[in-house]
Amino acid sequence: MNENLLHALNDCPPRLAQALLPYLSGEQFSASFSAEEVTALQQASGLSAPELAIALLPIAASYAVAPLSHFNVGAIAHGESGRWYLGANMEFAAAPLQQTVHAEQSAITHAWLSDESRLTAVTVNYTPCGHCRQFMNELNCAEQLTIALPGCATQSLHYYLPNAFGPQDLGVTQKLFDPQTQRLSEHDDPLVQAAIDAASQSYAPYTRAYSGIALQLASGHWITGRYAENAAFNPSLPPLQSALILMQLHGHPVSALRRAVLVEVAQASLSQREATAVTLSALGYHPLETVTVTVK
Ligand code: THU
Numbered sequence: 001m002n003e004n005l006l007h008a009l010n011d012c013p014p015r016l017a018q019a020l021l022p023y024l025s026g027e028q029f030s031a032s033f034s035a036e037e038v039t040a041l042q043q044a045s046g047l048s049a050p051e052l053a054i055a056l057l058p059i060a061a062s063y064a065v066a067p068l069s070h071f072n073v074g075a076i077a078h079g080e081s082g083r084w085y086l087g088a089n090m091e092f093a094a095a096p097l098q099q100t101v102h103a104e105q106s107a108i109t110h111a112w113l114s115d116e117s118r119l120t121a122v123t124v125n126y127t128p129c130g131h132c133r134q135f136m137n138e139l140n141c142a143e144q145l146t147i148a149l150p151g152c153a154t155q156s157l158h159y160y161l162p163n164a165f166g167p168q169d170l171g172v173t174q175k176l177f178d179p180q181t182q183r184l185s186e187h188d189d190p191l192v193q194a195a196i197d198a199a200s201q202s203y204a205p206y207t208r209a210y211s212g213i214a215l216q217l218a219s220g221h222w223i224t225g226r227y228a229e230n231a232a233f234n235p236s237l238p239p240l241q242s243a244l245i246l247m248q249l250h251g252h253p254v255s256a257l258r259r260a261v262l263v264e265v266a267q268a269s270l271s272q273r274e275a276t277a278v279t280l281s282a283l284g285y286h287p288l289e290t291v292t293v294t295v296k
Pocket residue numbers: 066069071073088089090091100101102103104126127128129130132
């Protein structure tokens with residue numbers, strides 16, 4: 001178990017800490033809990049589901065990478081399947097602040113990349129910033145989504161974001177987490193094809209500049225990330241950030257990175273290439289391969 005997780009256990013109620021130990025010490029801990037595991041943790045800790053979610057926030061926050069602010073934010077995205085997905089903020093020293101990932105975006109993207117089809121709630125240890133409220137307003141569950149915070153009554157997203165600007169203002173009816181299957185041209189290289197598959201599931205209703213990334217690790221395995229646009233444009237999440245969220249939550253250090261392939265649509269109205277290269281090089285990794293594909 002990594003040191004940060006070990007420290008976070010000290011911030012959990014003792015009965016919960018004891019019940020968590022077998023999960024966290026396993027090699028394969030995926031920074032998420034199935035519905036059955038949530039029930040088992042409730043029984044072992046004596047906590048209700050909302051109390052348990054709040055009590056688990058130090059565990060989520062232990063995944064934070066915050067070299068600039070040293071401010072660790074933890075969040076849990078509650079999937080409709082009953083699975084709880086942890087997330088944490090991620091900062092990149094030497095890259096522009098706009099590249100930062102917020103804990104809410106991390107937990108939500110974790111659920112999205114795990115093929116969850118809808119969320120019911122988000123639990124977070126600090127009040128969500130305006131950017132995150134806007135990011136959450138893009139979700140297919142935005143009308144029903146609730147936000148839970150320590151010491152506050154649970155409220156709807158619309159309580160936190162009244163008179164919201166959203167997809168409907170731009171005439172877009174689909175939402176983030178609705179299934180996306182863009183038909184893109186194929187490739188022989190399996191890593192490039194993995195990035196194409198990610199791009200085909202990316203959410204880009206405003207620009208159609210679908211993109212995805214595949215990061216190959218020293219073990220030979222790869223992690224993919226999908227681009228997620230937002231009606232207000234700035235809170236959009238680039239494909240690299242999406243993949244880095246999963247790398248961090250699944251315990252893979254950036255030093256394990258061996259190949260990075262970005263896939264974009266040919267002649268798209270925008271490109272992720274420069275920003276992706278800047279963020280990768282801020283992480284000490286250089287060669288970025290870019291492949292363009294056509295929409296079939
Ligand atoms: N942060 C979040 O993760 N969520 C919020 O909604 C508030 C801010 C992070 C971003 C940055 O890494 C640090 O907290 C300081 O703003």
